[in-house]
Amino acid sequence: MSRHAGRSEATVLLPRLEHLFQTLSAADVDWSLLRHRDTLGLPEGDIDVLVDPSNLRRVAEILADEGFAAVPAPPPDLHAVDYDRPSGRFLWVHVQSVLSLAGATVPAAAVLSEATGRPPQPASPWLLWILLLHGIVDKGAIAPRHRPHVMSLAQQALPPPPALEAIALENGLVPSRVLPLAARGDWLALERPLAPPAPPSGRSRLAAAVRRVRPGRSAPGFSLAVIGPDGAGKTTLVEALHNRLPFPTTLRYMGLTGGQIPKADSLRVPGLVLSARLVVLWARYLRALSDRRLGRIVLFDRYTLDGSVPSGVPLRPLAKLSRRVQRHACPTPDLVLLLDASGATMHSRKGEYDAATLERWRTAYARLAEVEPKLEIIDAEQPADAVRRQAEAAIWRRYRPRLEAGTR
Numbered sequence: 001m002s003r004h005a006g007r008s009e010a011t012v013l014l015p016r017l018e019h020l021f022q023t024l025s026a027a028d029v030d031w032s033l034l035r036h037r038d039t040l041g042l043p044e045g046d047i048d049v050l051v052d053p054s055n056l057r058r059v060a061e062i063l064a065d066e067g068f069a070a071v072p073a074p075p076p077d078l079h080a081v082d083y084d085r086p087s088g089r090f091l092w093v094h095v096q097s098v099l100s101l102a103g104a105t106v107p108a109a110a111v112l113s114e115a116t117g118r119p120p121q122p123a124s125p126w127l128l129w130i131l132l133l134h135g136i137v138d139k140g141a142i143a144p145r146h147r148p149h150v151m152s153l154a155q156q157a158l159p160p161p162p163a164l165e166a167i168a169l170e171n172g173l174v175p176s177r178v179l180p181l182a183a184r185g186d187w188l189a190l191e192r193p194l195a196p197p198a199p200p201s202g203r204s205r206l207a208a209a210v211r212r213v214r215p216g217r218s219a220p221g222f223s224l225a226v227i228g229p230d231g232a233g234k235t236t237l238v239e240a241l242h243n244r245l246p247f248p249t250t251l252r253y254m255g256l257t258g259g260q261i262p263k264a265d266s267l268r269v270p271g272l273v274l275s276a277r278l279v280v281l282w283a284r285y286l287r288a289l290s291d292r293r294l295g296r297i298v299l300f301d302r303y304t305l306d307g308s309v310p311s312g313v314p315l316r317p318l319a320k321l322s323r324r325v326q327r328h329a330c331p332t333p334d335l336v337l338l339l340d341a342s343g344a345t346m347h348s349r350k351g352e353y354d355a356a357t358l359e360r361w362r363t364a365y366a367r368l369a370e371v372e373p374k375l376e377i378i379d380a381e382q383p384a385d386a387v388r389r390q391a392e393a394a395i396w397r398r399y400r401p402r403l404e405a406g407t408r
Contacts, residue, residue, distance in 0.1 A: 012040075012041045013040055013041070013119075014040070014041070014084060014086075014087050014091075015086070016066075016082075016084045016086075016087075016091060017040060017047070017091065019066070020062070020063075020066050020093075021118075021119045023062055023065075023066065024059065024062060025118075027058060027062060029051060029052075029055045029058060029059060029062075030051065030052040030055060030108075030112050031049055031050065031051045031052070031055070031059070031112070031115075031120065032049070032050050032111060032112055032115035032120040032121055032122055033047070033048065033049060033050075033119055033120065033121045033122075034048035034049065034050050034096070034099070034121075034122065034130060035047075035048055035121070035131070035146065036121060036127065036131075036146070036149040037117065037119055037121050038149070039145050039146065039149070040119075042145050043087075043089045043244075044143070044145055045143065045145060046092045046093070046094040046246075047091060047092065047093045047094065048094045048096065049093060049094065049095050049096070050095075050096050050097075050099060050108050050111055050112065051095055051096070051097055051108065051112075052097070052108055052109065052112060053076070053097040053098070053108060056076065056078065056095070056097050059078065059095055060078055060080075060095075063078070063080040063093060063095075064080075066082075067082050068080035068081060068082045068091075068093060069081055069082060069400050069403050069404050070403075070404070071092075071219055071403065072219055072406055076096075076097050076098075077094065077095065077096055077097075078093075078094075078095035079092065079093070079094055079095075080092075080093045080095070081093070081246060081403075082396075083392060083393060083396040085389070085393055088385070088388070088389040088392070089244075090244075090245070090246045090392070090396075092246045096108070099111055099130070101130065101133040101134055101137070101138065101164070101167055102133050102137040102138060102167050102170070102171050104166075104167045104170070106163045106164070106167075110161070110163055111126055111130075114126060124153055124156065124158055125158040125159065125160060125161055126161055126164070127149070127153065128150065128153035128154060128158050128160075128182075129158075129160040129161065129164040129165075129168065130164070131146050131149065131150050131153075132150060132168075132173070132178060132182065132190075133164065133167060133168060133171070133173070135150070135190075136171075136173065136178075136190055136191070137171045137173070140191065141187065141190075141191050142187060142190065147185065147187065150182050151182060151183060151184075151185045154178075154179050154180075154182035154183040155183045157179055157183070158179075159175055160175055178190065219247065219295045219403060219406060220295060220402045220403060220405070220406040221291070221292030221293055221294065221295050221296055221297065221298070222247075222292065222297045222298070222334050222335075222395075222398070222399045222402060223288065223292055223297070223298040223300065223333035223334045223335070224241075224297065224298065224299055224300065224333055224334065224335045224336075224337065224395060225254065225300035225302070225303035225305065225332075225333045225335070225336045225337070226238050226299070226300065226301060226302070226336075226337050226339065226391075227302060227303055227305055227306060227336060227337070227338055227339070227365065227368075228338055228339035228340065228341075228365060228380065229309075229343075229346055229353075229358045229361040229362055229365065230346060230350050230352050230353055230358065231341070231345070231346030231347065231348075231349040231350035231351075231352075231353075231358065232339035232340070232341050232346055232380045233339055233341075233349070233380050233384060233387060234301055234302065234339060235301055236384055237337070237339065237384070237387055237388060237391055238251065238299050238300075238301045240384065240388045241299055241388065241391060241392070241395075242299055244388065244392070245297060245392070245395070247296070247297050248295065248296045248297065249296060249297045249298075249299055250288070250291040250296050250297070250298050250299065251299050251301065252284060252287065252288045252291075252298055252299065252300050252301070253284070253300075253301050253302065254281070254284055254285070254288075254300040254301070254302055254303045254304060254330070255301070255302030255303070255306055256277075256281075256302075256304065256306050256307060256323070256326055259280065259284070260280045260283075261277060261280055263276075264276030264277045264279075264280055265277075273322070274322045274325065274326075277322070277326060278325075278326070278329055281304060281326065281329050281330055282329070282330065285330040285331075288300070297395075297399070298333070300333060303330075303333065303336065304326055304327055304328070304329050304330050305327060305332070305336065305368060305372070306327070307323045307324055307325075307326045307327025307328075307329075308324075308327050308364060308365070308367070308368055309361050309364040309365055310360065310361065310364060311323060312353060312357075332372060332374055333374065334374065334398060334399075334402075335374055335376065335394065335395060335398045335399075336368075336372060336374050336375040336376070337375075337376055337378055337391055337394060338365055338366075338368065338369065338375055338376070338377045338378065339378055339380035339387070340362065340365070340366065340377050340378065340379060340380055341362070341379075341380040341381050342355075342359065342362070342381065343355035343356060343357070343358035343359030343360075343361075343362060344359075345380075345381055346358045346362075374398075376394050378390050378391060378394070
């Protein structure tokens, strides 16, 4: 029987991952997961895969054929991502050709020679100590998704393989002290230093220095605004995207109220108020532009496009003109998502404005679709999770071409 046979009955794979893993095995790639296979159904975390260095190029080709987009990353690791619409989640595959833990490396062959099951994962002693070292040393805490498996494996009192024992001891993790804590799930104790770590060896210091200066391209930036009347669910969606997108994100408020805007209004001189408002808006935009240039996805809660919609209070003609000027004050983001719901629905959610007023604003927002090619309308009558999924799919459609262009 193949050492990759015998899938755990608890393993539930997304069809997309099932096909990818079958393709890897059919291509005679020597590979293994670096996490417990039973966590693959959870939406959190990368799908870490270890492959023999000789298979690295072939794996890159397979990922491309399977529809994954390459993400710029320092060599030799490969990163590839795609959005799986049926499951409503991003799948981020991180391919390593050496096992990297706590600033040290272990040849892939040492782990792959003992990998078992389908999809293959490291043998139990390897898996336990990979999760312990990665969690405690690299991340500062063992992720909740890994804790049940760490606890179960630790209860078997599995000693680390010699290559990992040396790394553990160098980082102050004495197996005889770590295993009882992990076996009873004392995660707080595991997060604290268990012993003063030994001074890093010359080789470790050199490896760390190389990692710090090793050149690598960052992913391209992207900007997204979520707009709509009060009660449409803007803040809920922005926070969900901030928590779920696998890319680095920054939240920015870009509405025509709040923040420093009231201070600008307190000047009470019409021309001066407008000038001060524009300064505030551009200060916000420039901060966001800086984040975008660093390769982050900027999530705008509201945007200056709100100036196309009537205010919630009566305005004099000059104030209306000022609002229209502010509407065009800053460049349109890469994508604008308009949350659309009936006035009655939005009134029931928030209640600050009556349904008729909200319906008028809804109509005014809808007109933006005629003049803004970057705007997409999302039905906000749907449950929040369905709205989030539709938003993620729209983001990926717009962002993926930029990502792929950045890796060429």
